Amino acid sequence: MKIVKKAQAGTMQSSDLMVFLEPAETLNVTIESTVLKQFGALIRAKVDEMLQKHGIDAGEVRITDRGALDYAIEARLETAIMRGTEG
Amino acid sequence: MEGLWYKECSNGRRFIIKITPGESLTTRLLQFAHLTDVRYAMIVSALGSVKNVRLRGIKTGAKLPITPPRVTIHDIEGPCELLGLQGNIVPGEDDLLDCHFHIMMSKSSGEVVGGHLYEAEVFATCEIILTELDVSGVERHVSKVGGIPTIYIDEEAP
Amino acid sequence: MAGFKLRRSLLYVPGNMPSMLQNIPIFNCDSVIIDLEDAVPLSEKDAARHLVRHFLLNYTDRNKELLVRINPLDTKWGYEDLKVVLPAMPDGIRLPKADTPEIVERLDTLLTEFEEELEVEIGRFGILPSLESALGVINAVGIANSSERIFALAFGAEDYTASMEIERSRGGEELFNARTRVLWAAKAKGIQAVDTIFADVSDMEGLRNETELAKRLGYTGKCLVNPRQIEVVHDVFAPKQHEVEYALQVIEAIQRARQLGTGVIALGGKMVDAPVVKRAARVLRTAYAHGMVDTLIDEEAIHGAQ
Numbered sequence: 001m002k003i004v005k006k007a008q009a010g011t012m013q014s015s016d017l018m019v020f021l022e023p024a025e026t027l028n029v030t031i032e033s034t035v036l037k038q039f040g041a042l043i044r045a046k047v048d049e050m051l052q053k054h055g056i057d058a059g060e061v062r063i064t065d066r067g068a069l070d071y072a073i074e075a076r077l078e079t080a081i082m083r084g085t086e087g
Numbered sequence: 088m089e090g091l092w093y094k095e096c097s098n099g100r101r102f103i104i105k106i107t108p109g110e111s112l113t114t115r116l117l118q119f120a121h122l123t124d125v126r127y128a129m130i131v132s133a134l135g136s137v138k139n140v141r142l143r144g145i146k147t148g149a150k151l152p153i154t155p156p157r158v159t160i161h162d163i164e165g166p167c168e169l170l171g172l173q174g175n176i177v178p179g180e181d182d183l184l185d186c187h188f189h190i191m192m193s194k195s196s197g198e199v200v201g202g203h204l205y206e207a208e209v210f211a212t213c214e215i216i217l218t219e220l221d222v223s224g225v226e227r228h229v230s231k232v233g234g235i236p237t238i239y240i241d242e243e244a245p
Numbered sequence: 246m247a248g249f250k251l252r253r254s255l256l257y258v259p260g261n262m263p264s265m266l267q268n269i270p271i272f273n274c275d276s277v278i279i280d281l282e283d284a285v286p287l288s289e290k291d292a293a294r295h296l297v298r299h300f301l302l303n304y305t306d307r308n309k310e311l312l313v314r315i316n317p318l319d320t321k322w323g324y325e326d327l328k329v330v331l332p333a334m335p336d337g338i339r340l341p342k343a344d345t346p347e348i349v350e351r352l353d354t355l356l357t358e359f360e361e362e363l364e365v366e367i368g369r370f371g372i373l374p375s376l377e378s379a380l381g382v383i384n385a386v387g388i389a390n391s392s393e394r395i396f397a398l399a400f401g402a403e404d405y406t407a408s409m410e411i412e413r414s415r416g417g418e419e420l421f422n423a424r425t426r427v428l429w430a431a432k433a434k435g436i437q438a439v440d441t442i443f444a445d446v447s448d449m450e451g452l453r454n455e456t457e458l459a460k461r462l463g464y465t466g467k468c469l470v471n472p473r474q475i476e477v478v479h480d481v482f483a484p485k486q487h488e489v490e491y492a493l494q495v496i497e498a499i500q501r502a503r504q505l506g507t508g509v510i511a512l513g514g515k516m517v518d519a520p521v522v523k524r525a526a527r528v529l530r531t532a533y534a535h536g537m538v539d540t541l542i543d544e545e546a547i548h549g550a551q
Contacts, residue, residue, distance in 0.1 A: 009292050010292070011261070011262075013262060013263070013264055014264050015263040015264040015267060016262075016263045016264070068263060069263065069267060069303075070303070071263075071296075071299040071300050071302070071303040072263040072296065072299070072300075074299045075292070075295045075296040075298070075299040075300075076292070076296070078295050078299075079291055079292040079295050079296075082291065082295075083291070
């Protein structure tokens with residue numbers, strides 16, 4: 001699937017994250033997190049896993065995480081991808 | 088023609104049938120058809136009174152095929168006045184006769200209940216007028232789509 | 246009664262809030278209602294159902310009943326909520342705006358289809374209809390009988406008062422008829438009745454009074470909007486120690502009466518016969534579920550040998 005328009009999902013609450021997607025030629029993932037040092041790598045791994053699962057290989061992906069658990073990362077990415085690839 | 092099938096039939100013999108108290112409506116009617124070698128028939132009228140009636144309604148929003156969880160079975164002890172029986176007798180699987188009846192009956196309050204009939208027992212009496220139909224190429228089989236036995240009409244059959 | 250299941254407290258949890266969702270395992274309420282309806286803005290309906298799905302898929306060793314309040318079936322979100330959330334195996338669905346038996350029947354047939362698709366036992370998903378309008382309250386009896394999946398009827402006063410165009414008062418007189426009718430319908434069908442929420446989280450005394458009224462009428466559960474309300478509700482629904490002791494005395498007295506060949510006996514100047522024994526049995530069953538007595542009362546103790 002391709003990201004065809006700007007999209008976002010999630011909230012700024014604690015234990016949640018915001019996902020911003022934009023169409024782009026190459027895939028570029030940037031992650032900000034209140035727990036970047038401890039969990040940055042894990043968050044990145046989960047993001048890559050979800051992008052791969054949904055066949056996204058290009059696009060600007062920006063994550064601002066506020067201590068979200070895996071299930072929330074998966075859900076918010078899935079919703080952003082749905083919104084960004086719609087129509 | 089897709090969506091509509093038909094076959095012309097002409098009237099065969101006509102019968103007055105009486106079923107006595109305690110007898111099963113459906114069983115006795117099929118037995119009658121065997122005795123008189125009636126292969127196709129329709130109910131013209133039926134009245135009397137019935138008890139221990141089992142009928143079904145289809146639940147709101149149900150989709151095909153009709154399966155048990157999609158219907159509501161009602162067991163009505165009665166006795167009730169038998170207001171009417173609509174339906175027909177048509178050869179079914181491996182040429183055994185099969186009947187399909189819908190029933191209407193009323194409680195003492197005058198409230199009418201009805202539906203697809205599974206089983207009913209005659210209470211005081213049951214008087215049925217039935218007409219045999221002369222037709223061929225019409226059979227009842229279980230439809231995969233509908234989930235229930237339905238009539239199949241072979242329009243070409245002589 | 247098949248497997249006496251305590252459902253005293255049903256805590257609402259907003260469906261689009263991870264911080265609340267992931268606290269579900271530690272709340273000590275009996276049941277949780279994860280809300281995809283009023284607690285979720287229209288713009289986030291898709292996000293919330295996916296969040297709830299992933300949460301449920303990850304929450305495997307569950308320690309309470311998990312219900313999901315979907316959007317009404319006549320909205321464009323209701324069906325999608327079911328499609329996304331059901332595969333994650335909640336225990337049941339709370340149906341808002343259950344105004345007619347047909348609406349509940351429609352949910353019943355939809356759940357059947359999903360169960361067939363998911364290849365799970367037909368009837369696995371329960372239904373908790375929310376009677377929250379004049380029409381819903383009027384149709385309470387028909388609704389209670391509209392599906393074998395219904396394990397309780399819930400009265401929703403917020404939407405009910407809106408539909409009646411009246412305000413909720415602290416005393417709750419304006420809700421009295423509606424509460425009673427929902428209760429009759431549930432008791433006539435032999436299922437539980439669950440009372441509405443108490444919105445003022447800082448007013449614990451108001452909550453206690455309303456819960457005691459609901460209990461006195463016959464409700465055995467109440468919906469909550471905040472975890473702090475759980476303890477008060479459990480305290481009200483738990484039998485008092487003196488009630489348990491009296492119930493034990495009633496059982497003892499009736500057994501003595503039966504030895505004397507009679508079905509009625511005086512206990513402390515008051516008459517004890519079958520209905521009194523049945524009430525005592527209910528107290529002891531609830532007490533057993535609360536761990537206040539260690540043996541579950543059996544049928545013979547209640548009704549006597551044939």
